[in-house]
Amino acid sequence: MAHLLVTGGAGFIGSNFVHHALERTDHTVTVLDKLTYAGNPASLAGLPADRFELATGDICDRGLVDALVSRADAVVHFAAESHNDNSLNDPEPFVRTNLVGTFSLLEAVRAHDVRYHHISTDEVYGDLELDDPERFTPERPYNPSSPYSSSKAGSDLLVRAWVRSFGVRATISNCSNNYGPRQHVEKFIPRQITNIIDGIRPKLYGTGLNVRDWIHVDDHNAAVLRILEAGRIGQTYLIGADGELDNRTVIEKILVAMGRDAGDYEHVNDRPGHDMRYAIDATRLRAELGWEPVYRDFDAGLTATIDWYRANEDWWRPQKAAVEASCAARGQ
Numbered sequence: 001m002a003h004l005l006v007t008g009g010a011g012f013i014g015s016n017f018v019h020h021a022l023e024r025t026d027h028t029v030t031v032l033d034k035l036t037y038a039g040n041p042a043s044l045a046g047l048p049a050d051r052f053e054l055a056t057g058d059i060c061d062r063g064l065v066d067a068l069v070s071r072a073d074a075v076v077h078f079a080a081e082s083h084n085d086n087s088l089n090d091p092e093p094f095v096r097t098n099l100v101g102t103f104s105l106l107e108a109v110r111a112h113d114v115r116y117h118h119i120s121t122d123e124v125y126g127d128l129e130l131d132d133p134e135r136f137t138p139e140r141p142y143n144p145s146s147p148y149s150s151s152k153a154g155s156d157l158l159v160r161a162w163v164r165s166f167g168v169r170a171t172i173s174n175c176s177n178n179y180g181p182r183q184h185v186e187k188f189i190p191r192q193i194t195n196i197i198d199g200i201r202p203k204l205y206g207t208g209l210n211v212r213d214w215i216h217v218d219d220h221n222a223a224v225l226r227i228l229e230a231g232r233i234g235q236t237y238l239i240g241a242d243g244e245l246d247n248r249t250v251i252e253k254i255l256v257a258m259g260r261d262a263g264d265y266e267h268v269n270d271r272p273g274h275d276m277r278y279a280i281d282a283t284r285l286r287a288e289l290g291w292e293p294v295y296r297d298f299d300a301g302l303t304a305t306i307d308w309y310r311a312n313e314d315w316w317r318p319q320k321a322a323v324e325a326s327c328a329a330r331g332q
Contacts (some may be wrong), residue, residue: 001026002073003028004021004073004075005027005071005076006018007032007076008033009031011033011040011079011184013220013221014202015040016181016217017043018031019051021225025225028051031044031049031055032057032065033056033057033079037184038083038184043182043315050069059097059105060096060263061104072112074085074115075115077105079097080152083148084123087146087148095147095151098152099151102159106194110168114169115169116170116222117172118156118170118173119173119175120175121149122213125142128277128279135279135280136174137283145273145275159255160234163234164234170233174239175210175223175238176213176241178220179215180301180308181217183217185316185325189254189305190305190316191258193309194320196254197309197313198320203265203267204247204267205332206267206270207267209276210246210247210275211244212290213241213280214245214250218266218295219293222291223237223289223291237285239285240285241265244279254302257299
């Protein structure tokens, strides 16, 4: 049994990781979350009180972070500002949380010799051409496109430096686009699902030919837990489930699964600097650690996700009006 400190554990991927870890291990978990708009305490409802606690605070608070890390056997760092559009409107929170916050955690795990796993994104690698047969590998040079991905790339480099310079026991994972329950309605898939529930036509950036490599959040978190248990210190693992689909196909699948015509959506202005294609080569993760995705069928995972949003309107409804107002102001 171990005591895990999970930063950003009230967010989408982090909260699902907490559920996953408590259901599948004997670990205890402390979540540290600032509870910004993206952190929702309702995502942690019903967890066992004898194995779980929530600490509200900022990962940039060095004193708080040090106190929490001193009690932990391992830190899993999910906390991040992660919305590309928001990073284009105001980059400062992304620099503060993703860079300064990561520095704060690294100094704490360095001081207390605590195992650290760093959650990152495939967006640090930039993008690929649509007709390029290549996929991202851990050796690919970083080429971020937005303030968000740049700040995540910088945080990855901090982790690598602290491993090499100070012997911090850390691993990194870069994952492709997640989907599943408890994802904020500002994100692509839940926004379309909740729009359809509300009788609003879904909206597609540009032509919708941009390709993303989709993975169910439970598969991502199973990989993170496996890396935490058996990953090589200093190593970077890419997490992907061979789920490449363009955005137009995804929106059409959502419409059909919800009983609507596949073409019943609107085109809106494309996002500045919109990356064309992401694709993950997860060979190292599979070969070294034996991980394999459970949700190999995207349609089945998507149907389960739609069912969750239909059944949990009380979870997402408080977020919806503000998201749509913000998107409308940007013509999206």
